[in-house]
Amino acid sequence: MSNAYRTKNSTGLINKNKKINFSFNGHTYHGYEGDTLASALISNGIHLIGRSFKYHRPRGFLGVGVEEPNAMVQLHEGNKSEPNIIATEVELVEGLKAKSQNCWPSVQFDIGEVNNLLNRFFPAGFYYKTFMWPKSFWMKIYEPFIRKAAGMGVAPLQPDPDRYEHNYEHCDVLVVGSGPSGLASALAAAKNGARVILAEDKANFGGSLLTDEVTIGNMSGKEWANDTVAQLKSLPNVILKKRSQVFGYYDHNMTVMIERVSDHQENPSKYTPRQRLYYIRAGEVIVSTGSIERPISFGNNDRPGILLASAAKEYMTVYETLVGKKPIIFTNNDTAYSTALEFLKNDITPVILDTRNNSNGELVKEVKQKGVNIRFNSGIADTKGHLKIKSAVIGELDKDKENFTNLENIDCDCICMSGGWTPTVHLSSQAGNKLKFNEEIDAFVPDKKRQRESAVGAANGSFTLNQSLAEGFQVGFDLSNKFTDNNIETNTPNSKEPKYEKHERLWCMPLPQGKKPKRFIDFQNDVAVSDVELAIREGFRSIEHVKRYTTLGMAGDQGKTSNLNGLQYVSNIEKKIVPEVGHTTFRPPYTPVTIGAIVGREVGSHYLPTRKSPIHNWHEENNAVFVAAGLWQRPRYYPKESENMNDAVNREAANVRTNVGICDVTTLGKIDIKGPDAPEFLNRVYTNAWLKLPVGKARYGVMLREDGMVFDDGTTSRLSENHFHMTTTTAQAANVLSHLEYYLQVVWPELDVNVLSTTEQWSGIAVAGPKSRELLSKLFPNIDLSNEGLPFMGLVDTNIDGIFARIYRISFSGELAYEVNVESNFGLHMWKKIMDVGKSFNIEPYGTEALSTLRIEMGHVAGAELDGRAVPFDVGLNGMVSKKKDFIGKRSLSKEAFTSEDRQTIVGLVPLDKRTKIPEGSHIVENDKVASPVPKLGHVSSSCWSVEYNNPFSIAIIKDGKNKIGKNLFAVSPLKDISIPVEVVSSHYVDPDGERVRS
Amino acid sequence: MLEIKCPYCGKRSQNEFSYGGDATVKRPTLGEEISTEDWDNFVYFRDNPRGKHTELWHHVSGCRQWFKASRDTATHEIFDTCKMNEAFNE
Structure with a gap:
C-alpha cells in the first residue's frame, strides 16, 4: 500500500531521494521531501481525514491549499499541540504527528455520526430553536454539551513553547501571490526601480504556472516562473517571501502577513522563530491572489475521495500523487479537461461527465482525440461509499436540466469536480473595495477601490494567461511610476495557452427521484x-x-x-x-x-515594559518582595527571616514612627516647569493659590479635571522665579504631563511655559521618622537642618562627594521627614550613604505596604480615595480649593450634585473588637440583619493595621460621613461572607493636628 | 492601524499617537460667568458625526505636540493635519 498512489513521471517538485516518516492517527507512513501532509496521505491511499462539524460525516480532502474546508487536523503533541490546522498547508517534516479531530473513538468509527442519522432533527437554526428554554439551562447544560459534541480540535493547556516574532517591513509595492500576474507585476515594478515585496503562501513561487501547460515567450510556464524569480532575486530592491500569507488588509494600506519560518524544518536552530508576523504599510498593494475552483452540489457530494478537479491536477503535477485510479471527472466547464489529460498521462482513463450539451474547447478536443468518451448533458445524482467513495449514481439531464433520466451506478474511487472559478477577492474586499458582479464569469470582482489596492489576473476576473500577464506588467509599471522617475517599462512576452469555451450556469444537480x-x-x-x-x-x-x-x-x-x-x-x-x-x-x-x-x-514579563529604580538591585539583595506599581517594580516589604508580610510591614511602619525609615520614592512623577508664565499656569492647573509661593518653598497642590473630579495631587516647589519642580503620583505621571501639554498647546497657547518630564532624571529617597533630622545632620554637617533652618515645606540645595543633592522637607508618612533627590546615576550611592550613617539610628528600609499604613493612619488620601469619582469636598480637600481665583474644573464644583450635604465623604473606621481587619472594598451598612438589597452607605477604600494604636484602621467613603462620626455601623464583605461591627471615627487617626511634620 | 501625518515629524503609525477628541470645542474663558447649561455642554456633550470630523491628536510617543486632523469617521480617510495655530489646506 505504501506510496501506491504516485504518478508515473517525476516531473513535479517531490524529492524522492529524501524519505520522510510521519504518523497519522497513530500509524506510521512515509512521504517525500516536497510533500504536504495532504499529498503524503493521499499517496498512501488515505482520503478519510476527519469528521464534519455538525453531522460527523466522514470527510476527505476537497482542495490542495488554503481553500481546503475539511482536512483540519490536530498537529504535534503536548505543549506544541495545535488544533484546526489545514493539512493541505502543512509541509511534511520528519517525525510529524497528526491526528483527526471531531471524532470519538476513532475517525473510522465515530459515535457522533448518530447526528447524521438524526439529521432531520438538526436543521439550520437547530440550536437557536431547541435550546431556548429554560434560560438557566443554557450556561450549565446546553452550552457545554454542544461545545463537546460539536468540537473542533483541542487547544493545549500548557503555555506555547515556541517563539514568534513581529517585524515591520516597508515597500513601495506589495505583490500578494506569485502566479503569472503576480510575477509579471513584481518584475515590472522592480525593474522600474520600485521597492517590491512579493509574498507567496506556498513553498514554491509560480502559482498556476506550476500546474498549467502553457508557453510564455520561448519557455514553458514553469521555466518562465523560475526565470522571473531568479531575476527578482538578483535585484536589490526586491524582497521575496514564500510560505508567507498576507491575511489581513487594514486601514491606510496596512497589511499583515504571516511567514511560516521553521514549521517545515526538521531541526530549526534554537533562535529561529516558528513564525513571523509582518506589518507592511505598502505604498501600493497588488492583489494577484488568483482564483479558487467552485464545487458542484449533488447528492452526498462530501464523501472522502470527492475533490476539486484543480486539486486533483495539482496533486499529480506538483506532488506526483494520484488522487485515485478510477476517476470520474464532473464539470460544467473546460478547465477540468486538463485534469483528465493528467490522468491519461498516467494511463488512467477517466469517466467524464459534462453538464453542457457540447464543447469545442481545445482541451476537450484533445481529450476526444485520445479516444475518451465524454458524456455531455450528464451529471451526478448521488454517491455511495461510507468511509470512501465507491460508486456514483449518474444520469442524463433533461432539457431544462431539472431532472435526471436513465440513472445508472458506476464504480469509481474518486470524483474530480469543477464548477468554474471564483476570483479570490478577500483582500480587496477587506480593503473596502465595493465588489461588482461579472456576468461573463458569474462571480464578483473588485470594482471601486477605497484604498491603494489593485487586483490583477484571475483575482480581477481575468482568466486567460494573456490577460493576466498584460495586466500584471501594465499595473506593475504604472504603480511603480508613482515612486520612481526611471520610466523603465518591461515588455509583456507572448504567451500561448489552450482556448476555453464558456462554462454552464449550473452548480446544483437535481435530486434523484424519490430520494433526498x-x-x-x-x-x-x-x-x-x-x-x-x-x-x-x-x-x-x-x-x-x-x-x-x-x-x-x-x-x-x-x-x-x-x-x-x-x-x-x-x-x-x-x-x-x-x-x-x-x-x-x-x-x-x-x-x-x-x-x-x-x-x-509580548508574553509573560514582556507583555509590558518593566521600569526599575536605580536602587532596584539593592532592594533585591536585601530580600525585598516586589509589587508592580504601573510599569514600575517597587519594594513591597523587606521580610526578615521567618517574618510574614504583616509582621514585616508592622515592623517597618513602627520603626518609622519611633526611629527612622528609608523609602525609595524614585517612581514618583516629576515634571520640570519653566517660563515667565509658570506661576500663572500652576495657578490655573491647581485648585489652590500659587502666585505668591516664595522661591525655595514647596506647596501641596490638588488638580481637578474639568468635570470637578480630583485628578492628581503632589507637591510642587519653586526653584527660582520662573522655574518649578512638580511631583505627581506614580500612577498618573504620564497623564498629568499630557494634561499640562494639552492646556499649554491647545487651550492657552499664549502662556509662555515649557514642561518636561524629569521622572527618570531624579532618584528620590524619603527619610522619615523622629530621628531623620539627626541622621541627615550627621550626613550633611554643612547645612542647617533645624526647624528654623529648613522648616516644613522648605528645600535646600547641597553637595556631597561632589554630587548635587536637593533636600525637601516634605512628608507623606506624617512624621518629621525629608526627601533627598540626586541625579539618577547617584541614587544608589546616596541610598547606601544614608543607610550607612543611619545604622546608629536604627534605620530600616520600608516598602509600599508600610508606606500605605503610615499614610492611612494619618488620613492622607491616595489612589484608592482619588478614584475619579471624588470632588475635593468628598475627600477632605475642601480647604485646598481657592474661592478667589478660577482654575480647571472649578465651575463644576458649584453644580447641585457636587454641593449636596449628603455626598459620600471620607471617614475613619475602627472595628469594635479592635482585632478584625476590614477587607478593602467592604460595603458600609447601617443594619446587616435586614433583607437584601441592604441600603449601602459607602465603601472601605483603604485598610491597615495601625502601628500607633495596635488595632485595625480603615478609611471609608460614606454618605454624610461627617455627621456619622461616633456612630456604630457594619462593614460587610459578601465576598468573604463577614460582617464587622465598626465605629466611625475621624479619618485623621494619628496626629490630627499635624504637629509631627512641623516639629 | 491608521497612518497619521504629524505636522512636526511627518507620517507615523497610529500607535505613536493618542486621540484627543473634537478640536472645535472651545474652553470657556477663565473667570467668566457661565450658565450651567453652557458649562455642561462644554464638559459633557460632543457631536458624533458620520463623516468629516476636526479632531485633536497628541504625538505622545514622539514630539509630544498636540495638533489638528481632519478625518472621515466612517472611512478613516485623513484629509489634512495641521499645527494648532494653523488652518487646514482645504
Missing part, C-alpha cells in the same frame, strides 16, 4: 442546499441573515469554496440575479492564524 440525499454547499460548516431552502422558507431574506442562520461561509474558512454557490442558490430560489442578492462581508484573517503569532514576543 444531502447536497452540500459549505463543507466546513455542514451547510446543505436544504438548509438554505429552509432559511428562505422561514423568512430570512438578507444574505447576511441567511449566512448567520445557516452558518454558510462563516468561521475559519470564510466561504472560500462555498460563498458563491450559496449566493447562487439563494438567487435561484428568489428568482433574482446574484448582484441583487449581494454578497456577505469578507473578514480577516483570510486563513487561520496562530494566536501565538499575533501575540508575538
Whole structure:
C-alpha cells in the first residue's frame, strides 16, 4: 500500500531521494521531501481525514491549499499541540504527528455520526430553536454539551513553547501571490526601480504556472516562473517571501502577513522563530491572489475521495500523487479537461461527465482525440461509499436540466469536480473595495477601490494567461511610476495557452427521484442546499441573515469554496440575479492564524515594559518582595527571616514612627516647569493659590479635571522665579504631563511655559521618622537642618562627594521627614550613604505596604480615595480649593450634585473588637440583619493595621460621613461572607493636628 | 492601524499617537460667568458625526505636540493635519 498512489513521471517538485516518516492517527507512513501532509496521505491511499462539524460525516480532502474546508487536523503533541490546522498547508517534516479531530473513538468509527442519522432533527437554526428554554439551562447544560459534541480540535493547556516574532517591513509595492500576474507585476515594478515585496503562501513561487501547460515567450510556464524569480532575486530592491500569507488588509494600506519560518524544518536552530508576523504599510498593494475552483452540489457530494478537479491536477503535477485510479471527472466547464489529460498521462482513463450539451474547447478536443468518451448533458445524482467513495449514481439531464433520466451506478474511487472559478477577492474586499458582479464569469470582482489596492489576473476576473500577464506588467509599471522617475517599462512576452469555451450556469444537480440525499454547499460548516431552502422558507431574506442562520461561509474558512454557490442558490430560489442578492462581508484573517503569532514576543514579563529604580538591585539583595506599581517594580516589604508580610510591614511602619525609615520614592512623577508664565499656569492647573509661593518653598497642590473630579495631587516647589519642580503620583505621571501639554498647546497657547518630564532624571529617597533630622545632620554637617533652618515645606540645595543633592522637607508618612533627590546615576550611592550613617539610628528600609499604613493612619488620601469619582469636598480637600481665583474644573464644583450635604465623604473606621481587619472594598451598612438589597452607605477604600494604636484602621467613603462620626455601623464583605461591627471615627487617626511634620 | 501625518515629524503609525477628541470645542474663558447649561455642554456633550470630523491628536510617543486632523469617521480617510495655530489646506 505504501506510496501506491504516485504518478508515473517525476516531473513535479517531490524529492524522492529524501524519505520522510510521519504518523497519522497513530500509524506510521512515509512521504517525500516536497510533500504536504495532504499529498503524503493521499499517496498512501488515505482520503478519510476527519469528521464534519455538525453531522460527523466522514470527510476527505476537497482542495490542495488554503481553500481546503475539511482536512483540519490536530498537529504535534503536548505543549506544541495545535488544533484546526489545514493539512493541505502543512509541509511534511520528519517525525510529524497528526491526528483527526471531531471524532470519538476513532475517525473510522465515530459515535457522533448518530447526528447524521438524526439529521432531520438538526436543521439550520437547530440550536437557536431547541435550546431556548429554560434560560438557566443554557450556561450549565446546553452550552457545554454542544461545545463537546460539536468540537473542533483541542487547544493545549500548557503555555506555547515556541517563539514568534513581529517585524515591520516597508515597500513601495506589495505583490500578494506569485502566479503569472503576480510575477509579471513584481518584475515590472522592480525593474522600474520600485521597492517590491512579493509574498507567496506556498513553498514554491509560480502559482498556476506550476500546474498549467502553457508557453510564455520561448519557455514553458514553469521555466518562465523560475526565470522571473531568479531575476527578482538578483535585484536589490526586491524582497521575496514564500510560505508567507498576507491575511489581513487594514486601514491606510496596512497589511499583515504571516511567514511560516521553521514549521517545515526538521531541526530549526534554537533562535529561529516558528513564525513571523509582518506589518507592511505598502505604498501600493497588488492583489494577484488568483482564483479558487467552485464545487458542484449533488447528492452526498462530501464523501472522502470527492475533490476539486484543480486539486486533483495539482496533486499529480506538483506532488506526483494520484488522487485515485478510477476517476470520474464532473464539470460544467473546460478547465477540468486538463485534469483528465493528467490522468491519461498516467494511463488512467477517466469517466467524464459534462453538464453542457457540447464543447469545442481545445482541451476537450484533445481529450476526444485520445479516444475518451465524454458524456455531455450528464451529471451526478448521488454517491455511495461510507468511509470512501465507491460508486456514483449518474444520469442524463433533461432539457431544462431539472431532472435526471436513465440513472445508472458506476464504480469509481474518486470524483474530480469543477464548477468554474471564483476570483479570490478577500483582500480587496477587506480593503473596502465595493465588489461588482461579472456576468461573463458569474462571480464578483473588485470594482471601486477605497484604498491603494489593485487586483490583477484571475483575482480581477481575468482568466486567460494573456490577460493576466498584460495586466500584471501594465499595473506593475504604472504603480511603480508613482515612486520612481526611471520610466523603465518591461515588455509583456507572448504567451500561448489552450482556448476555453464558456462554462454552464449550473452548480446544483437535481435530486434523484424519490430520494433526498444531502447536497452540500459549505463543507466546513455542514451547510446543505436544504438548509438554505429552509432559511428562505422561514423568512430570512438578507444574505447576511441567511449566512448567520445557516452558518454558510462563516468561521475559519470564510466561504472560500462555498460563498458563491450559496449566493447562487439563494438567487435561484428568489428568482433574482446574484448582484441583487449581494454578497456577505469578507473578514480577516483570510486563513487561520496562530494566536501565538499575533501575540508575538509580548508574553509573560514582556507583555509590558518593566521600569526599575536605580536602587532596584539593592532592594533585591536585601530580600525585598516586589509589587508592580504601573510599569514600575517597587519594594513591597523587606521580610526578615521567618517574618510574614504583616509582621514585616508592622515592623517597618513602627520603626518609622519611633526611629527612622528609608523609602525609595524614585517612581514618583516629576515634571520640570519653566517660563515667565509658570506661576500663572500652576495657578490655573491647581485648585489652590500659587502666585505668591516664595522661591525655595514647596506647596501641596490638588488638580481637578474639568468635570470637578480630583485628578492628581503632589507637591510642587519653586526653584527660582520662573522655574518649578512638580511631583505627581506614580500612577498618573504620564497623564498629568499630557494634561499640562494639552492646556499649554491647545487651550492657552499664549502662556509662555515649557514642561518636561524629569521622572527618570531624579532618584528620590524619603527619610522619615523622629530621628531623620539627626541622621541627615550627621550626613550633611554643612547645612542647617533645624526647624528654623529648613522648616516644613522648605528645600535646600547641597553637595556631597561632589554630587548635587536637593533636600525637601516634605512628608507623606506624617512624621518629621525629608526627601533627598540626586541625579539618577547617584541614587544608589546616596541610598547606601544614608543607610550607612543611619545604622546608629536604627534605620530600616520600608516598602509600599508600610508606606500605605503610615499614610492611612494619618488620613492622607491616595489612589484608592482619588478614584475619579471624588470632588475635593468628598475627600477632605475642601480647604485646598481657592474661592478667589478660577482654575480647571472649578465651575463644576458649584453644580447641585457636587454641593449636596449628603455626598459620600471620607471617614475613619475602627472595628469594635479592635482585632478584625476590614477587607478593602467592604460595603458600609447601617443594619446587616435586614433583607437584601441592604441600603449601602459607602465603601472601605483603604485598610491597615495601625502601628500607633495596635488595632485595625480603615478609611471609608460614606454618605454624610461627617455627621456619622461616633456612630456604630457594619462593614460587610459578601465576598468573604463577614460582617464587622465598626465605629466611625475621624479619618485623621494619628496626629490630627499635624504637629509631627512641623516639629 | 491608521497612518497619521504629524505636522512636526511627518507620517507615523497610529500607535505613536493618542486621540484627543473634537478640536472645535472651545474652553470657556477663565473667570467668566457661565450658565450651567453652557458649562455642561462644554464638559459633557460632543457631536458624533458620520463623516468629516476636526479632531485633536497628541504625538505622545514622539514630539509630544498636540495638533489638528481632519478625518472621515466612517472611512478613516485623513484629509489634512495641521499645527494648532494653523488652518487646514482645504
